[in-house]
Every structure is written in structure tokens, then in C-alpha cells.
Amino acid sequence: MTLRVGLIGLGVVGAETARTLAKHASMIEARAGRPVVVTEVSARDRSKDRGVDLTACRWRDDPLELAASPDVDLVCEVIGGEGGVALASAEAALGAGKHFVTANKAMIARHGARLAAMAEANGASIAFEAAVAGGIPVLKALKEGLAGNRIDRVYGILNGTCNFILTEMFETGRAFDDVLAEAQALGYAEADPTFDIDGVDAAQKLAILSAIAFGGAPDFDAVETSGIRQVSALDIAFAKELGYRIRLLGVAVRSEMGVEQRVSACMTPAGSALARIDGVTNAVMIEGAPVGQSLLVGPGAGGGATASAVVADIVDIAGGRGGRGFGAAAASLGATPATPISARHGAYYIRLVVIDRPGVIAEVAGVFGRHGVSIESVLQHGRQPEEPVPVVMTTHETNEATIRAVASELGALAAAIEPPILMRIESA
Numbered sequence: 551m552t553l554r555v556g557l558i559g560l561g562v563v564g565a566e567t568a569r570t571l572a573k574h575a576s577m578i579e580a581r582a583g584r585p586v587v588v589t590e591v592s593a594r595d596r597s598k599d600r601g602v603d604l605t606a607c608r609w610r611d612d613p614l615e616l617a618a619s620p621d622v623d624l625v626c627e628v629i630g631g632e633g634g635v636a637l638a639s640a641e642a643a644l645g646a647g648k649h650f651v652t653a654n655k656a657m658i659a660r661h662g663a664r665l666a667a668m669a670e671a672n673g674a675s676i677a678f679e680a681a682v683a684g685g686i687p688v689l690k691a692l693k694e695g696l697a698g699n700r701i702d703r704v705y706g707i708l709n710g711t712c713n714f715i716l717t718e719m720f721e722t723g724r725a726f727d728d729v730l731a732e733a734q735a736l737g738y739a740e741a742d743p744t745f746d747i748d749g750v751d752a753a754q755k756l757a758i759l760s761a762i763a764f765g766g767a768p769d770f771d772a773v774e775t776s777g778i779r780q781v782s783a784l785d786i787a788f789a790k791e792l793g794y795r796i797r798l799l800g801v802a803v804r805s806e807m808g809v810e811q812r813v814s815a816c817m818t819p820a821g822s823a824l825a826r827i828d829g830v831t832n833a834v835m836i837e838g839a840p841v842g843q844s845l846l847v848g849p850g851a852g853g854g855a856t857a858s859a860v861v862a863d864i865v866d867i868a869g870g871r872g873g874r875g876f877g878a879a880a881a882s883l884g885a886t887p888a889t890p891i892s893a894r895h896g897a898y899y900i901r902l903v904v905i906d907r908p909g910v911i912a913e914v915a916g917v918f919g920r921h922g923v924s925i926e927s928v929l930q931h932g933r934q935p936e937e938p939v940p941v942v943m944t945t946h947e948t949n950e951a952t953i954r955a956v957a958s959e960l961g962a963l964a965a966a967i968e969p970p971i972l973m974r975i976e977s978a
């Protein structure tokens with residue numbers, strides 16, 4: 551019996567999903583064991599050319615009517631947004647016992663556990679592979695291929711826009727604003743790039759990854775989030791000199807206290823796997839036992855990569871292999887204790903700008919000493935007496951609460967002329 555798909559949203563992802571389902575129809579039928587056909591569609595503008603023949607599909611002005619339609623077995627929402635029409639269509643579809651597929655990380659990071667519970671209660675499947683790292687089947691890898699592992703750490707490059715900007719800054723020495731403008735011109739960054747460059751997009755994906763890796767509900771508010779706005783050409787150059795690359799990393803780690811989740815620009819050793827991921831590519835490293843390390847790399851966004859994941863979810867459901875979204879029973883998706891970021895243990899990079907006068911370095915070293923933080927290396931180039939000069943230090947392992955106290959004291963030194971830049975060093 552045909553699986554009848556209702557598609558809500560016909561933009562970059564929706565139109566490509568419709569194209570892929572049509573173009574690969576016979577292959578998909580073979581893999582699913584039955585035909586998969588888009589029977590109803592909804593978007594805002596009926597007259598827009600979507601580059602795919604939708605004349606056989608029923609058009610619905612109201613997405614919620616589509617979600618409740620008796621002629622649809624699976625609702626695929628690719629509008630976007632944390633709430634609004636997207637959430638209402640999820641609730642309407644699941645409430646009516648229909649399967650639900652989405653690429654919407656914002657909605658799943660906030661409401662995923664409740665929607666998974668609704669799906670389970672109504673005998674439907676929910677799937678959202680496309681919400682995390684686009685074309686990389688990382689949720690499936692965690693839920694299925696690595697199901698026998700205890701996962702200890704999941705981390706990676708989850709935002710292609712930021713990775714493109716950091717790669718360009720490294721290769722050309724240009725400033726952040728300049729490269730951001732280029733990313734916008736190339737279509738890699740939105741006109742309003744806030745969600746990408748402030749780390750929100752990566753934090754939504756990390757919350758979902760973490761929920762699947764460690765069990766529990768996604769907890770977006772528990773992700774300590776910062777982005778790449780503050781990364782300067784100067785820090786990129788110092789990173790290079792110290793043998794690091796700067797990457798925006800999402801990191802989720804299991805600790806004795808719970809799960810620590812953070813998104814931030816990090817120093818990563820130049821030879822490490824993630825430091826070598828350039829441009830818009832995404833990569834996720836999974837560490838677990840007994841598998842050890844497993845790295846997945848691929849395109850994180852774009853119509854093709856995202857539709858690839860959406861269609862995979864649809865094929866699974868059509869073939870009777872639909873799942874529970876988070877890979878565990880809804881009853882087990884409770885709150886997981888969050889490890890506070892102050893407990894993070896690791897090494898750090900600190901850059902100061904100080905007035906170059908006798909005794910300054912001794913003063914700086916004194917602050918580290920008073921807090922018991924041991925300095926691994928110090929870089930200071932040139933001497934310009936009574937002029938501002940950058941001074942860079944890397945530390946041995948300490949904890950985040952201590953290094954923040956150090957940074958705050960360093961910023962208060964009479965010779966310091968701007969707040970210190972603090973970055974985590976991540977052994978990626």
C-alpha cells in the first residue's frame with residue numbers, strides 16, 4: 551500500500567525533498583517495500599515555481615488542514631521555527647496518529663521530548679535526522695549502528711557557516727566582518743546571521759545529539775553557548791603560531807555530575823581530525839565503549855544534503871522501520887542533570903593587550919600563580935615601551951571557574967587596556 555506523504559513547506563528543503571522522492575521513486579519503492587508518493591502540499595505562495603511537478607498533489611492553503619487530512623499517512627514539516635505553524639502541524643499530525651518527519655532543529659531542541667511522547671502514545675513514528683548535520687546520518691549512527699555503546703563524548707563542527715568563516719580567516723588573514731560579508735554574498739550565511747555566528751544553531755543541534763547519545767530530553771537551555779563574533783585575525787594568527795586552529799565546536803561530555811554541553815570557539819591542535827575539516831563541511835566525532843572513536847564527515851546543509859536525510863527518514867517509516875525519534879522510550883526521556891560549565895576541566899588560551907612597561911609580565915604571571923594555574927607557554931612579539939602589546943598565554947589543565955577568575959583579575963590590571971580573550975583548548 552502506498553505511503554501518502556503530505557509536505558508542509560516547499561522551500562530549499564521541501565522542494566528538494568519532493569524532487570528526490572519523484573526522481574528516485576522506483577529505487578525508494580524497492581527500499582521501502584512500497585510506493586512513496588507526495589499527495590498533498592502546503593506553502594504560502596501557490597503560484598511560485600518550485601522546480602518540481604506538483605500538479606498531481608492537492609494544494610492546502612492551511613498547513614493544519616493538511617496535517618489532519620485523512621488522505622495523508624506521513625506529515626513532513628519543512629517550514630522551520632521553534633513554535634508557530636511548525637509546532638501546530640506537528641501536534642495536529644501526531645495527535646491524529648500520523649507519522650511525522652521534520653528538519654526543524656529549533657522545534658526539536660525545545661519540544662522534541664513532548665512530541666516523541668505524543669508519537670508513542672498515538673502509535674506513530676517521529677524522525678528528525680535532517681535536524682542535525684544535514685547529510686551526515688549521525689542520529690541513525692548513534693541510535694542504530696552504535697546502539698551497543700556507552701557514549702562518553704560527542705563533539706564536532708555543527709555549523710558550516712562558522713567553519714567557512716574561520717577557514718577563510720585562517721587562509722587569508724582577513725577580519726571577521728569582511729569574511730562574513732563574503733559568506734553572505736556566497737549564500738553560506740543568512741542576511742541575519744545571528745543564529746549561526748552566535749552559536750544558537752549549533753547549540754540546538756548539540757542538544758538533540760546529546761539527548762540521543764546520553765539519554766534524556768534535549769535541554770537547549772543547558773548548553774553553554776557562545777559564537778565566533780569575538781574571534782579576531784590576531785587570535786587566528788596566534789593560534790597558527792601555537793600549532794592550533796580555531797573551530798566552533800559543540801561538545802557534549804558525560805561526567806560524574808551529569809552531562810556537560812557547550813558550544814564555543816575553541817583552539818584545536820592543528821593535526822587533529824576536526825582541525826582539518828575546512829569550509830562548510832560538518833563533522834561529528836563520537837567516543838564510546840567499546841567502539842573507541844568514530845568520525846562522521848559530510849555536508850551539513852543545503853537542499854540536497856538535507857533532503858537526503860528527510861527522505862531517509864520517510865523511507866524508514868514507509869518500510870516499517872520508523873522509530874522513536876530519540877531512540878528510547880518516551881518515559882525514559884526525563885531531565886538529565888547538567889554539569890555546570892564552571893566544572894569543565896581542561897587547558898585554555900588567554901590573550902591580553904597590555905601597556906608594555908617593566909614588570910607587567912611578572913604581574914600577569916603573579917595572577918596565574920595566585921590561582922594555582924600553571925602556564926604552558928607565553929608569546930609576546932616585539933617591544934613597544936608604553937604602547938599596547940598583545941600577550942598570549944596557554945595554560946596546563948585547570949578548571950573553568952578558576953580560569954574565569956584569572957581572566958577577570960587580568961582584565962582589572964592597571965596595564966590591561968581591554969578585557970582578555972579566553973578560549974578553551976579542546977583535544978579534538
Ligand SMILES: NC(=O)c1ccc[n+]([C@@H]2O[C@H](COP(=O)([O-])OP(=O)(O)OC[C@H]3O[C@@H](n4cnc5c(N)ncnc54)[C@H](OP(=O)(O)O)[C@@H]3O)[C@@H](O)[C@H]2O)c1
Nearest residue numbers: 559560561562563593594595628629630653654851852856
Ligand atoms: N536550508 C538548509 O540547508 C537546511 C538545513 C538543515 C535544516 N533545515 C531546516 O529545514 C527547514 C526548512 O528550511 P528551508 O531552508 O527549506 O526554508 P525556506 O527555504 O525558507 O522554506 C520555507 C518554506 O516554508 C513555507 N512556509 C513558511 N511559512 C509558512 C506558513 N505559515 N504556512 C505554510 N508554509 C509556510 C514557505 O512557503 P513559500 O515558499 O510559499 O514562501 C517555504 O516554502 C527549517 O526548519 C530549517 O532549519 C534547513
